[in-house]
Amino acid sequence: MPALMMDEVRKVYGSGEQAVVALDGVSLEVGDDELLALVGPSGSGKTTLLSIAGGLLRPTDGAVQVGPHRIESYGPRELTRFRRTAVGFVFQGVNLVPFLTARENLLVAAEIAGVERRRARARAEQLLGELGLAGKEDRLPARLSGGERQRVAIGRALMNEPALVLFDEPTSSLDSRLGAQVMELIRAEVKGRGTAAVVVTHDLPMTRYADRVVEIHDGRLVT
Amino acid sequence: MRPARIGATEVLRRPGRFAITAAVLALLVALQVVLWGLLDGLTGSTTGAYRALGADLLVYGPASRAALLRSQVSPELRARVEAADGVAAVGGLGVTLTWGRTDGAPVPTDLAVFGYERSTGRLPAPPPPGDGLADRSLSQEGVAIGDVLAVGPQGVPIRVSGWVQDASYLGQPGLWVAPATWRRVLATAAPDRVLPEGTWQALVVDAEGDAAAVAARIARATGAEALPLDEAISRLPGVEAQRASFLQLIGATTLVAGLVVALFFALITLERVRLFGVLKAVGVSSAQLLGALALQALTVTGAAYAVGVAAAVALARVAPEEVPIRLTGGRVLWVAPVLVGTALLGLATSLRRVVRIDPATAVVGR
Numbered sequence A: 001m002p003a004l005m006m007d008e009v010r011k012v013y014g015s016g017e018q019a020v021v022a023l024d025g026v027s028l029e030v031g032d033d034e035l036l037a038l039v040g041p042s043g044s045g046k047t048t049l050l051s052i053a054g055g056l057l058r059p060t061d062g063a064v065q066v067g068p069h070r071i072e073s074y075g076p077r078e079l080t081r082f083r084r085t086a087v088g089f090v091f092q093g094v095n096l097v098p099f100l101t102a103r104e105n106l107l108v109a110a111e112i113a114g115v116e117r118r119r120a121r122a123r124a125e126q127l128l129g130e131l132g133l134a135g136k137e138d139r140l141p142a143r144l145s146g147g148e149r150q151r152v153a154i155g156r157a158l159m160n161e162p163a164l165v166l167f168d169e170p171t172s173s174l175d176s177r178l179g180a181q182v183m184e185l186i187r188a189e190v191k192g193r194g195t196a197a198v199v200v201t202h203d204l205p206m207t208r209y210a211d212r213v214v215e216i217h218d219g220r221l222v223t
Numbered sequence B: 001m002r003p004a005r006i007g008a009t010e011v012l013r014r015p016g017r018f019a020i021t022a023a024v025l026a027l028l029v030a031l032q033v034v035l036w037g038l039l040d041g042l043t044g045s046t047t048g049a050y051r052a053l054g055a056d057l058l059v060y061g062p063a064s065r066a067a068l069l070r071s072q073v074s075p076e077l078r079a080r081v082e083a084a085d086g087v088a089a090v091g092g093l094g095v096t097l098t099w100g101r102t103d104g105a106p107v108p109t110d111l112a113v114f115g116y117e118r119s120t121g122r123l124p125a126p127p128p129p130g131d132g133l134a135d136r137s138l139s140q141e142g143v144a145i146g147d148v149l150a151v152g153p154q155g156v157p158i159r160v161s162g163w164v165q166d167a168s169y170l171g172q173p174g175l176w177v178a179p180a181t182w183r184r185v186l187a188t189a190a191p192d193r194v195l196p197e198g199t200w201q202a203l204v205v206d207a208e209g210d211a212a213a214v215a216a217r218i219a220r221a222t223g224a225e226a227l228p229l230d231e232a233i234s235r236l237p238g239v240e241a242q243r244a245s246f247l248q249l250i251g252a253t254t255l256v257a258g259l260v261v262a263l264f265f266a267l268i269t270l271e272r273v274r275l276f277g278v279l280k281a282v283g284v285s286s287a288q289l290l291g292a293l294a295l296q297a298l299t300v301t302g303a304a305y306a307v308g309v310a311a312a313v314a315l316a317r318v319a320p321e322e323v324p325i326r327l328t329g330g331r332v333l334w335v336a337p338v339l340v341g342t343a344l345l346g347l348a349t350s351l352r353r354v355v356r357i358d359p360a361t362a363v364v365g366r
Helices: A046-053 A076-085 A102-112 A117-130 A146-158 A176-193 A204-209 B003-013 B015-053 B075-083 B136-141 B179-189 B211-222 B229-234 B239-271 B273-281 B286-318 B329-348 B351-356 B359-364
Strands: A004-013 A020-030 A035-039 A061-066 A087-090 A164-168 A196-201 A212-217 A220-222 B057-060 B087-102 B109-116 B131-135 B148-151 B156-164 B174-177 B202-207 B225-228
Touching (some): A004 A046, A020 A220, A035 A046, A035 A204, A087 A146, A102 A117, A102 A146, A117 A146, A146 A164, A146 A176, A196 A204, B003 B015, B003 B286, B015 B174, B015 B229, B015 B329, B057 B229, B075 B202, B075 B211, B087 B179, B109 B148, B109 B179, B131 B136, B156 B174, B174 B179, B202 B211, B225 B229, B239 B273, B239 B286, B239 B329, B239 B351, B273 B359, B286 B329, B286 B351
Parallel strands (some): A035 A196, A035 A212, A087 A164, A164 A196, B131 B156
Antiparallel strands (some): A004 A020, A212 A220, B057 B202, B087 B148, B148 B156
């Protein structure tokens, strides 16, 4: 089963003369261990596509399946539950909780998903170690470097072992060297765990880490 | 880490962020506790005598508007009251507002001299003629048991033979005496208001069954004004006005406390739209976010309550004697649920804003 399947997805913001078509009949499949890069200019619909795949937005038309979840008809509560366990997000600008330590930022994701505390702690320790953050578990985000914060965000996205991880411009605030390191890390983590990932990026050199690159223009995928 | 613990962790790790709100709330708590203390103190000094009576009803003469000084109950009226259905026991009551001084005292002390016939409530049986039971507040003015007070313009001698706790009247310490002693004081302090033998200003009545029903029956049967004790207390001069004024002040402080919490959490919510969006995006529900905010509001309010009560107690201790602050555990405890309720109401103003935070807008700007 593909990790993500989108079929003829449309997304229209507003209505009448104010209507803006953000996605126009997008069909896309992402394999269960595939790393897909999604590129395109600003306003092309990348972020909308990512938001629909992650259950942050509902499509106007079309079908969206993430693993076993057909989410296009989910209501707000079902989408909240879906986001807890089925997908991981790494947001642009990282967005860690500033007053929680690196470890606690990971635990947030696990505990709201109902993972037992001891198991969640063990998983967090393991991930932090694998992400090269051993010894920095108790640091607040303000005391971590940009790359370390990005790694904590990746750890948070991976905490619940989702089938699909979505990255929104993960290298936009990093220099090219750090950006490359982060992309290498993303690839290693995704491939090492058999997880699918969609990476939205402006940064074309970073697409070399992807298995496949898809371009989007004016809400349509360009083949 | 569950959302409620995230909220608690923020309070612990960033106490400075909550300190100003907690300080303002603590001041409001202190103010509110002191206002309650003042209200209770003032009410106590005004109404202590009536509360000391502990009777079910007070019966005043017709058209007296429940004022002792305007009221007269003749022996005939008394007989009709005694005969009314539901009346168990009756005793006469009269008061004279005057003054007295002990031998050598530099200034006289205001007194409310009560004549009474029988033991009720906290009052023992009337002392022998020439003796008086004094409100304990007189001890703060240097009066001791065994002292003789020269009462009224002609200095009627009354020996203090005991104390009665909390028994002042309209701010003047009560001196409780036998009927004959009271009539002597009345004759010298207010000769124009001397009452014939057997006539009292009011009757203290023990009722069988519901006091209000018995009062209504007495009023219908005799034409007298009969009031349950609580109502008689509220009709004492100034009591209602005092209570209403203080309650308005207390209500205003409660409102301000609610506004402080509402404003604080409205600002904090606005400031955290992105953070709340992130939490929602990773699966935290609006209810969980509101629960975390409620926990923060309760923590801040609880800390403010503890500090505010401590400040009020300290203030009551250093207040001058003439400021009658009376702090009771019940009142202090009563402030807590009101404050918590107000804080939660204040927080509720952010409810809609939190629910409407759209993770897609907050996190990815769409």
